[in-house]
Each structure stands twice: as structure tokens, then as C-alpha cells.
Amino acid sequence: MNGSGSNKKLIILAMALGLLMSSLDNTIVASCISKLSEDFNVFDKISWVFTAYMLAATSTMLVFGKMSDLFGRKMFYLIGIGLFLVGSALCGMAQSVDQLILFRVIQGIGSGALLPISFTIIYTIFNDPKDAAKMSGVFGAIFGLSSVAGPQLGSFIAEHLGWRWNFYINVPIGLASMLVLIIALKETRSERKPKIDYLGTLFLIITTVSLMLALEWGGKDYAWSSWQEIGLFAVSVVFAVFFILVEKRAAEPVLPLTIFKNKMVLGTSIIVFCQGVLMFSAITYLPIFSVAVLGHTNSNGVLTPMMASLICGAVLFGFLQSKFAFRPLLLVSMTMTIVVALLLTKVGPTASSGYMIALMILLGIGAVGPLMSVAQSAIAANVDPKYMGVSSSIVGFWRSIGGIMGASIMSTIVNNNLGHLIANGAAKAGIPADRISTLANPELLMHAGGTIPPEIRQFLQGALATAINHGFILSICVGIIGFITAMFVGSSRLESTKKRQEASPVHV
Numbered sequence: 001m002n003g004s005g006s007n008k009k010l011i012i013l014a015m016a017l018g019l020l021m022s023s024l025d026n027t028i029v030a031s032c033i034s035k036l037s038e039d040f041n042v043f044d045k046i047s048w049v050f051t052a053y054m055l056a057a058t059s060t061m062l063v064f065g066k067m068s069d070l071f072g073r074k075m076f077y078l079i080g081i082g083l084f085l086v087g088s089a090l091c092g093m094a095q096s097v098d099q100l101i102l103f104r105v106i107q108g109i110g111s112g113a114l115l116p117i118s119f120t121i122i123y124t125i126f127n128d129p130k131d132a133a134k135m136s137g138v139f140g141a142i143f144g145l146s147s148v149a150g151p152q153l154g155s156f157i158a159e160h161l162g163w164r165w166n167f168y169i170n171v172p173i174g175l176a177s178m179l180v181l182i183i184a185l186k187e188t189r190s191e192r193k194p195k196i197d198y199l200g201t202l203f204l205i206i207t208t209v210s211l212m213l214a215l216e217w218g219g220k221d222y223a224w225s226s227w228q229e230i231g232l233f234a235v236s237v238v239f240a241v242f243f244i245l246v247e248k249r250a251a252e253p254v255l256p257l258t259i260f261k262n263k264m265v266l267g268t269s270i271i272v273f274c275q276g277v278l279m280f281s282a283i284t285y286l287p288i289f290s291v292a293v294l295g296h297t298n299s300n301g302v303l304t305p306m307m308a309s310l311i312c313g314a315v316l317f318g319f320l321q322s323k324f325a326f327r328p329l330l331l332v333s334m335t336m337t338i339v340v341a342l343l344l345t346k347v348g349p350t351a352s353s354g355y356m357i358a359l360m361i362l363l364g365i366g367a368v369g370p371l372m373s374v375a376q377s378a379i380a381a382n383v384d385p386k387y388m389g390v391s392s393s394i395v396g397f398w399r400s401i402g403g404i405m406g407a408s409i410m411s412t413i414v415n416n417n418l419g420h421l422i423a424n425g426a427a428k429a430g431i432p433a434d435r436i437s438t439l440a441n442p443e444l445l446m447h448a449g450g451t452i453p454p455e456i457r458q459f460l461q462g463a464l465a466t467a468i469n470h471g472f473i474l475s476i477c478v479g480i481i482g483f484i485t486a487m488f489v490g491s492s493r494l495e496s497t498k499k500r501q502e503a504s505p506v507h508v
Contacts, residue, residue: 008125010184012135015118016142017177018081021170022114023146025053025088025107028154032163039163040097048101051216056108058400059208063201064113065120065393066254069386070194073121074185080113081174088170116393121185123380123388129494130322133377137318140372141311200254203243208401211236215404219412256387264326264382265391267489268375269398271330274482275371276402278337278475281410282306282344282363285468288442290356293349293465301353305360306368313369318377325493326378327486329370334483336366341475348469349461375399382492406478410471414442417467425463431456442467 029049037046068076087107094100119136126132157165214232222228247253260266286306287299317329340363347359375395383391422431442464452460 007184010180011121011125014177014181014184015121016139017173017180018077018114019118019139019142020146021173021177022084022111023142024150024153025111025170028150028157028166028169032154032158032166035158035163036097036100040100045097045101049097049104052101053104053108053111054216054400054404055209055212056105057111058212058397059205060109060112061116061397061400062204062255062390062393065116065390066197066252068113068117068120068389070196070252073117073124073389074181076113077117077121077181078178080110080117081178082110083107084110084114085171085174085178086110088167088174092164092167115396116389119376119380119392119395120389123376123392124385125185129377129381132380133321133373133494134318136376137315137321137373140314140318140369195251197246197250197252197254200243200246200250203239203246204254207236207239207243210239212401212404215401215408218408219415220408224412255390259383259387259391262382263488263490264492265379265394267485268326268330268378269394270485271334271482272371272375272395273398273402274334274337274478274485275368275375276399276404277406277478278341279368279399280403280407281471281475282368284407285410285414285442285471286360289347289465289468292442293461293468294351294353294356295461296353302356302360305357306364309361309364310369310372311364313365314372316365317370318373321374321377321494325491326374326381327489327491329374330378330486330489331483333367333370333374334479334486336362337479337482338476340367341472341479344472345469345476347465349458349465377494378489378492381494402478406474410474413474414467414471417470418442418463421463421466422460425459431459 033046033049036049040046064076064080084107087103087105087110090103091100091107094103119139122135122139123129123132126135154166157163157169210232214229214236217232218224218229243255244257247255247257260269283303286302290296290299290302317333320329340359343359343362347356376392379391379394380388426432
């Protein structure tokens, strides 16, 4: 991309606004889910408000990254943010939960473009990769800040303006990002006509959607051994094979498999997958632990320190990339993943607020935050500039897949352990046999803890704490895998892999 004539400060502002908007969206919506359920008087379908968005965003992420390589960052960023804004406005006007789910798909497709292309534009407008790496740390901090502000902002808006304004708020932010980028970013034109990998794109989407549905439903809606789960996994495997065969022959593959021959690209992909497992498991179960086990009124006491420290970790390691090779930074992050996960397997119902805050700071600044900036830079520094768009998509794609898999498997571990612990101790705790299945629900202590007799509540809190402890053993395992992987990624660093000033031409 030729950035001559572009205003870097305004471009950064546009990217920051777009990233702020898309990262705010999920946490804002999560905070008003009860009001959505009450308004539409539907509870069984409400989870699809999240699932539809997640499927659409993850399955299109790599596609948008590749299209931005072929046709231009600016064009596809504007297409992505345009779809996101249309979806947001329609979500705000939805008259049924089915309409809302459909409009969330539109919103999710747009979101699939924003994160990868934002980082791609940052890497292509800076001639010095060190400056780009530092800015990637700032962008990682924006993501963390959005996660902190989202629940509070969403609750405030839903309470005072109504849940629909949690979608409408995207419109002015997105329009500002669009207008600033239109004015600030100038791109050159390409003389050649790119070839689009239609078949590879189709197979990629089918593979991703079937795999994510299998992971999302496994152990919850369907047993892992059910024909639905086996069928979805089979579809994902078959179409993954078709996808690989097509990509080997495609003139312009949607995902160039040759980039994974680089040890840093392959290793970082595995490591961000591991990061996703820990991150999503923590975000899912630490709020439950805080409220149901520790008895806090809300989960802000654990999420806010974690997200605030995530900001610090992303910014700090964004700057450290200019001083150290990628490998030691990745090793530090994976080491902290193992340490924090180990501590999370030991924390009990008597843990103090100070101890939990310290643990969350370690989690954010050492385990999760560093990879928000280092992973993007490590891959960007080791691919041909013509693949910059798709390479930026890889990080978000594998983090999402890891997160969904981690949260799903941990859910199975926690629920199975909780059921066994309650069944084994029910007689001693004075729990009737017909109440065991009802009480073996982690959500129960969060919402109905005050109505449960103190003796039974104390027993359930201990059982839930132990079950969640066991769940974090999964994070220890993936942390070890990530650590071993980081040892073999090579000695790449920003100084030795400085990119050419000109990537492959992109056009308006």
C-alpha cells in the first residue's frame, strides 16, 4: 500500500474508533441480555444473539483479510464498517428475536473485517516496523479498555435509554470512523485484475461454521457423542480436507498455506490459540466464581483489574518488541499462563479480594495482554507484504477458535465435576436426591444464592469452587503446549525482518 498523501494521525484515529466500536459491541450487548429476553418474551433463542454474531465474525475474518490484500485496505474496511453500521441500526429496530439474530449476522460479517484490517492498515502506513509494533500495543489497549467500559456503559444505557440504544450508539462512532478514513487514507491503484478463490472461500466458511457450532453446542445442547456433534465434526474435517486441496492449486488462495512454513507464523498461531483457551475460560468462569463462590455482588472486582492490567500488558509488550526478539516475549507470556492457571486451580471460597485482584493483574499483564500486540507483530514481520491482510486475520481467527473450544470444554469439565461432587456429598449436606440435578447448576448460586439455606449454600460454594479449579487444569495443559511451541519459533525480531516500504499495490 502506498501511504503517500495519507494523514497517519487521522488514520490512527479512524482505526481506533472502529476498533472501539466493534470491541464494545459484545460486552455492551451482554449487559442487557435480561432486558432483551423480557422484551421479546423469549429465553430459549436468546443465546443465538451471541452465537450468530460470533459465527459470522470468525468465519469471514480470513476472507476479509485476503480481500483487503487483493482489492485494497480502504475499500474493504469501509465495506466492513458499513455492514456493521447497517446491522447495528437494524438490530436497534428489531421487532422479534429472529430479526435480531439475522441482523446480528450482518453486524458480525462487518465485524469480521474491522479487527484484521485495522492492524493491517497500521502495519502498512508505518515504514518502521518498530513504530507499527508500538501502535499495535496501543490498539490492544483499546480492546482492553472497551472490555472494561462495555458492561458498565451497556447497563447504564439499557437502564436509562433502553437496550436498543446499545446498538444505536455504534452509528455515530462508525460514521466518524468512516468519514475520517475517507479523508485521511490515500491508496494507489493496481493494474492487474486479481483472481478470487471462490471455492476456497466457500469451503473455509463451511469448515469454520461447522467446527464452531460443534464446539458451541458440545456438552450443552448435545452430548459430545451425539450424532449431531459427530456429524458437525465430520463435516468440518471433510471440508477442511477439500479446502487444503483447493488452496494448493488456487492462483490466489484465500489462505496461502505456504506462510505456515515459517516457524514463527505457525508457532504464533498455536500460541494465540492457547491464549484464547485461557482468556475465554477466565472471562466465562471468573465472574461466576466471584459472585457464586466468593459472594461478591458483581464481577467487577475481578474483570476490571484483569482488563485494566491487560491494557498495561499490551502497551508494555508493544514497546518491548523493539528491544527483544519475539521468542522470549512469547515464552514469558506462556510461562505466566501456566503460573496463573496453576494458581486458579488452587483458589478457594476463602480467597480475599486483595488476592483475587493480584491474581487478575498477573493474568492481564502477563498472560493475556502481551499477545494482544506481540502476536500481530510476530506474524506481520514474517510474511510477504502481499499477505499482510490475511496474516493479520490469522491472529483473531485462531484466538476465537481457541476461545470457543476452551470455554466449551471447560464447561463440560466444570458441569461434570460439579454434578459428581454434589451427588457424592448430597446426603451429608442434607440435599434430597430429587434436588441434586437442580442444584448442579453454576448459575444457581449467582441468582438464587440468598434463597438457599446457609449450610447447603456453603457446601455448594465449595463444590463449585473445586469444579472450576479442575476446569483450569485445561489452561495449564494448553499453556505447556504454548510454552513448548514458543521454544521452537526461531530467533526472529523486528530489526532483522524489517519490511519493505511498499507492500503489494492495493487500490481504491
